[in-house]
Amino acid sequence: MPVSIEVNGERHVLDVPRARRLLAVLREDLALTGAKHGCGEGACGACAVLLDGRAVVSCLLPVGAAEGRSVTTIEGLAREGRSLLEAFVAEDALQCGFCTPGQVVSATALLASVPRPTRDEIRVAMAGNLCRCGAYPKIERAILRASGQEGRA
Ligand code: FES
Ligand code: FES
CATH class of the missing domain: 3.10.20.30 (Beta-grasp domain)
Incomplete structure (x- = not known):
């Protein structure tokens, strides 16, 4: 079927x-x-x-x-909205980029439920997304930037 x-x-x-x-x-x-x-x-x-x-x-x-x-x-x-993608680029939040689609997807789900997450909330929400390149601090900053918390990035 x-x-x-x-x-x-x-x-x-x-x-x-x-x-x-x-x-x-x-x-x-x-x-x-x-x-x-x-x-x-x-x-x-x-x-x-x-x-x-x-x-x-x-x-x-x-x-x-x-x-x-x-x-x-x-x-x-990518068609719906670019702010998160642009934040990843602005913060240079990737190296090889292999993990990036999954990171952006998980960050999108996070921001939909918690529009201004704390660093701890970001770490918990993103814990299932591994980055072999170790871009974690920049990924965190990109999510803060996309949530309008650039000053905390
Ligand atoms: S490929 Fe699906 S969780 Fe790793
Ligand atoms: S940027 Fe290479 S695995 Fe994350």
Whole structure:
């Protein structure tokens, strides 16, 4: 039975196994390669996307679990609003950039629920997003900047 999901505002009816991972569907079936395949085990956050506004790791999520729900990837976020992306650039909050889509997705979910997070709240919310390059202080500053707390950055 086909799976119907909305991705970045567009409805897709997909003839794929329901157990197929959402990350594979996004990258291989829908050519949305922004979400990255890092660990593949739910431990790094590189594959994070928003599911009905909540950040989830798409490498573990069966696409059937997203049936009838709304998925937003980094491509959708790039279309919707640029302030967070611009803050990442302004703070030089990346080196290789592999983790960046997941970082931006998780930061988006954080700012939607906590518009002016403290440093501690940022650290807790972003704990599932690993950065092998160690850009954590700059990522934190980018989130503070995007939340209008530049002076604390
Ligand atoms: S690739 Fe999904 S959490 Fe690492
Ligand atoms: S910028 Fe390289 S892994 Fe984060």
